[in-house]
Amino acid sequence: MRKIVITGGLGYIGMELSKIYSGVTQKDSVTVIDREFFSSRVSQLRRWGINFEQIDILDKEKLQPLIKDADIIFHLAGITNVGATLGDKNIQRDREVRKVGIEGTRNVIKLSEDNTKIIFPSTHVVFEGLEKTIKNIDEKFEPKPLLEYALGKTTSEEDLKQSNKNYVILRLGSVYGKSNDSMRINIMPNLFSKITSLNGEIRLFGGGKQLKSLVSVTDVARCMQFVGDNKEIEKEIFHCTNEAMTVKQVAEICKKINKKLTLVSTNDDIPNNGYTLSNTKLKNNGFAFLYNLEEAVGEIYESWRQKNNVIGNEIIEIGKDNYEDDRGLISNYYFDDFINMIGYVDSTKNSVRGNHYHPIQTQNCLLIKGKYISVTKDLLNDSSKVETRLVKEGELSTIPPNVAHTMVFLEDSILLNLVNGEREHSNYGITHTNKYNLVGEELASILIENYKTNCRVCDSEELIPYLSLGLSPLANNLTTKKNNNEDVYPLELNFCDNCSNSQLNIVVPPEKMFDEYLYLSSTTEVFQKHFSNLASKLKKDLNLNKNSLVVDIGSNDGIFLSPLNELGINSIGVEPAKNIARAANSKGLKTYSEYFDRKTVNKIIKTHGKADVVSAFNVFAHNDKLKEIRDNTSLLLKNNGQFIFEVQYILRTLEDLTFDNIYHEHVNYWCLTSLQYFFKNSDMKIYKVEEIDTHGGSIRVYATKNKSKKLSPSVGRMLKKEKDFKLDKLDTYHKFAFKVEKIKKDSLAKINTLISEGKSIIGYGAPAKATTILNYFGLNETHFKFTIDDNKLKQGKFIPETQIQIKGSDDIDSDRYDYVLVLAWNFFETIVTKNKNNFRTAKFIKLK
Numbered sequence: 146m147r148k149i150v151i152t153g154g155l156g157y158i159g160m161e162l163s164k165i166y167s168g169v170t171q172k173d174s175v176t177v178i179d180r181e182f183f184s185s186r187v188s189q190l191r192r193w194g195i196n197f198e199q200i201d202i203l204d205k206e207k208l209q210p211l212i213k214d215a216d217i218i219f220h221l222a223g224i225t226n227v228g229a230t231l232g233d234k235n236i237q238r239d240r241e242v243r244k245v246g247i248e249g250t251r252n253v254i255k256l257s258e259d260n261t262k263i264i265f266p267s268t269h270v271v272f273e274g275l276e277k278t279i280k281n282i283d284e285k286f287e288p289k290p291l292l293e294y295a296l297g298k299t300t301s302e303e304d305l306k307q308s309n310k311n312y313v314i315l316r317l318g319s320v321y322g323k324s325n326d327s328m329r330i331n332i333m334p335n336l337f338s339k340i341t342s343l344n345g346e347i348r349l350f351g352g353g354k355q356l357k358s359l360v361s362v363t364d365v366a367r368c369m370q371f372v373g374d375n376k377e378i379e380k381e382i383f384h385c386t387n388e389a390m391t392v393k394q395v396a397e398i399c400k401k402i403n404k405k406l407t408l409v410s411t412n413d414d415i416p417n418n419g420y421t422l423s424n425t426k427l428k429n430n431g432f433a434f435l436y437n438l439e440e441a442v443g444e445i446y447e448s449w450r451q452k453n454n455v456i457g458n459e460i461i462e463i464g465k466d467n468y469e470d471d472r473g474l475i476s477n478y479y480f481d482d483f484i485n486m487i488g489y490v491d492s493t494k495n496s497v498r499g500n501h502y503h504p505i506q507t508q509n510c511l512l513i514k515g516k517y518i519s520v521t522k523d524l525l526n527d528s529s530k531v532e533t534r535l536v537k538e539g540e541l542s543t544i545p546p547n548v549a550h551t552m553v554f555l556e557d558s559i560l561l562n563l564v565n566g567e568r569e570h571s572n573y574g575i576t577h578t579n580k581y582n583l584v585g586e587e588l589a590s591i592l593i594e595n596y597k598t599n600c601r602v603c604d605s606e607e608l609i610p611y612l613s614l615g616l617s618p619l620a621n622n623l624t625t626k627k628n629n630n631e632d633v634y635p636l637e638l639n640f641c642d643n644c645s646n647s648q649l650n651i652v653v654p655p656e657k658m659f660d661e662y663l664y665l666s667s668t669t670e671v672f673q674k675h676f677s678n679l680a681s682k683l684k685k686d687l688n689l690n691k692n693s694l695v696v697d698i699g700s701n702d703g704i705f706l707s708p709l710n711e712l713g714i715n716s717i718g719v720e721p722a723k724n725i726a727r728a729a730n731s732k733g734l735k736t737y738s739e740y741f742d743r744k745t746v747n748k749i750i751k752t753h754g755k756a757d758v759v760s761a762f763n764v765f766a767h768n769d770k771l772k773e774i775r776d777n778t779s780l781l782l783k784n785n786g787q788f789i790f791e792v793q794y795i796l797r798t799l800e801d802l803t804f805d806n807i808y809h810e811h812v813n814y815w816c817l818t819s820l821q822y823f824f825k826n827s828d829m830k831i832y833k834v835e836e837i838d839t840h841g842g843s844i845r846v847y848a849t850k851n852k853s854k855k856l857s858p859s860v861g862r863m864l865k866k867e868k869d870f871k872l873d874k875l876d877t878y879h880k881f882a883f884k885v886e887k888i889k890k891d892s893l894a895k896i897n898t899l900i901s902e903g904k905s906i907i908g909y910g911a912p913a914k915a916t917t918i919l920n921y922f923g924l925n926e927t928h929f930k931f932t933i934d935d936n937k938l939k940q941g942k943f944i945p946e947t948q949i950q951i952k953g954s955d956d957i958d959s960d961r962y963d964y965v966l967v968l969a970w971n972f973f974e975t976i977v978t979k980n981k982n983n984f985r986t987a988k989f990i991k992l993k
């Protein structure tokens with residue numbers, strides 16, 4: 146049995162080396178010594194069967210018994226966080242470097258036995274004093290150290306050479322890469338990779354012409370093992386570097402991985418033009434390098450990018466390093482903290498736990514069986530929103546301190562509560578657990594009844610949350626009185642990793658939304674024009690006449706029926722909102738005040754026969770019963786009939802950041818990719834698509850029951866565009882959410898500045914999107930008292946939860962205000978043009 150000791154083993158290289166030696170702990174004894182203690186790394190070592198001793202290398206008394214009969218000592222202890230240039234000198238720190246470096250090495254030499262092999266990592270920096278650039282420096286070349294770090298390493302090299310020990314010195318190039326549990330971010334390639342992941346800017350001092358010798362941390366650890374285990378190698382110095390390149394070349398590799406990275410060259414002074422070391426001797430002794438910079442940069446980039454993407458109050462992970470065979474699965478969960486208590490928690494379906502937070506404790510919950518909705522809110526962040534997400538079997542949820550949390554169980558569930566911290570229940574309510582009423586009875590029952598666990602389009606369970614706009618009232622339910630205490634529901638989007646549809650996690654029961662609906666399409670001239678153009682176009686393209694039948698689903702007040710009527714085309718509407726259907730009928734536009742269900746369809750067929758065209762404008766996104774609508778449509782259509790519908794286009798939402806188009810009435814957010822999935826298993830097919838401007842960017846989709854109908858090239862073109870935009874990648878949606886957060890932050894700062902400067906602000910418009918954006922931003926009557934809207938039905942009412950009143954333009958003195966905040970931003974230009982003479986003193990602004 147060999148005895149192997151690694152000093153400084155919790156460090157960057159040490160963890161990687163320990164990982165390699167974890168393979169021999171059955172037959173050899175491996176001990177890591179470090180003066181630091183990082184619990185996650187120490188527990189990792191223990192899992193690997195490696196002993197850990199927390200001692201200082203300068204403490205001879207404790208060091209001696211640990212190393213005295215060692216066969217191999219990898220002496221990595223030493224501080225490497227040191228000044229890089231002469232100007233960066235720090236006397237105190239440099240003294241420390243010298244002390245740990247030189248004295249520590251002397252201790253190791255003195256306290257170990259004569260036959261002990263000592264592997265010592267030195268550095269390419271011992272040549273930093275060279276006056277001109279030399280390439281491929283070999284081991285015989287005389288070192289020229291300048292700064293404390295290199296001076297210390299050179300002294301230790303000398304000490305080792307003078308000693309009687311069997312030493313191997315490895316002069317390492319700049320070490321890069323991701324080590325087991327750590328990533329040194331002060332290393333140039335690692336830092337560059339991080340900047341790359343943030344779409345940041347790399348500054349190349351002196352044009353980045355400095356030459357560097359580079360080597361991967363994994364190859365360094367492999368090389369240490371190689372020279373340590375190889376009995377032929379003794380009393381030698383090797384240069385352990387792989388690639389030689391300029392700083393600029395490293396940056397260019399980063400740019401290759403992420404095109405959004407910016408490289409900026411500067412003319413600043415650099416200490417020298419660099420130099421490179423030759424690895425010929427090492428290679429001649431049989432060592433081969435296996436890792437390269439490009440792979441490492443890619444790996445670090447990915448890992449940082451994932452970190453950037455963690456939005457939310459809670460981290461959900463699944464087990465790692467799975468091992469599966471006939472007997473079943475072994476899955477591992479790793480913790481940064483020690484766990485000193487495991488609670489076994491059994492919960493029945495529909496029960497609620499939590500409604501509290503822990504001031505100092507991180508909570509880890511591993512769900513063994515069942516399913517629950519986790520509701521969280523960060524109490525340390527004023528503008529943070531309530532978030533919900535589904536936790537499934539095998540998932541580990543980690544919730545940091547001061548995040549209030551509640552679990553609503555959708556099934557009988559068993560979880561393990563894994564904690565690090567005090568257990569005394571006498572501390573309940575003080576430092577251990579404090580009450581916070583996050584989920585009341587009402588919200589709990591809404592969640593239980595309406596939370597969607599499968600994709601509405603393809604039924605997959607791969608729904609991944611990416612944007613939370615918090616608890617929000619129904620956008621169109623304007624309230625008649627102040628402080629009305631509206632029902633609020635989670636307004637959050639999931640991405641389906643299978644079919645690329647985005648959809649709300651909660652669908653609000655339709656009777657709460659549509660019975661009385663205040664949105665009259667005909668109040669907007671833009672829409673009137675849109676639909677009258679469409680009616681003429683369809684009449685021409687599809688040869689519609691007085692014998693044709695068009696059925697418009699969600700016909701509102703007849704905005705599409707009206708131009709059809711004028712063109713002499715037979716048309717009827719279906720509109721569930723009773724007040725609006727009444728308005729349409731009173732204008733002589735035949736409208737059924739019903740949901741578009743089987744019963745209604747049968748009634749229409751019986752009375753009017755089958756339809757040539759069924760149209761649906763923005764109802765397809767509004768409804769949770771998609772398959773029913775699709776199949777009822779098919780039933781209603783003649784064999785060569787057409788289904789024509791318009792939906793908001795998520796590509797435009799992502800591109801234009803129109804997140805305020807997200808509200809409860811819109812359940813699904815479509816792209817053609819996901820629509821294709823949706824129609825795949827039906828008896829209709831999509832044959833044509835058009836992009837249109839309504840609702841901040843929509844698509845008009847043509848489907849038909851005639852499956853032999855020729856596909857228009859527009860379909861392939863749009864699918865390709867979506868692929869290029871990466872609409873099928875979760876990452877695209879995370880980036881969107883990240884930008885939305887930023888808009889919120891910037892806009893709030895802007896509004897608050899205006900208010901602190903004493904400016905007066907009023908709103909303009911009260912569209913549904915205003916409810917979303919105002920509630921998400923946390924804006925209310927303390928920011929501005931009212932907003933102007935021309936829709937008489939809305940006037941006098943309040944935007945829910947904000948206490949902001951809606952007024953008509955005649956009700957106000959328009960010369961009294963400094964800023965008009967246009968909430969209906971999609972009509973910004975129209976509104977400004979129409980009103981600029983009215984508001985002579987005010988400046989028009991938008992929220993985004």
Ligand SMILES: [Zn+2]
Nearest residue numbers: 600603641644
């Ligand atoms: Zn899906």
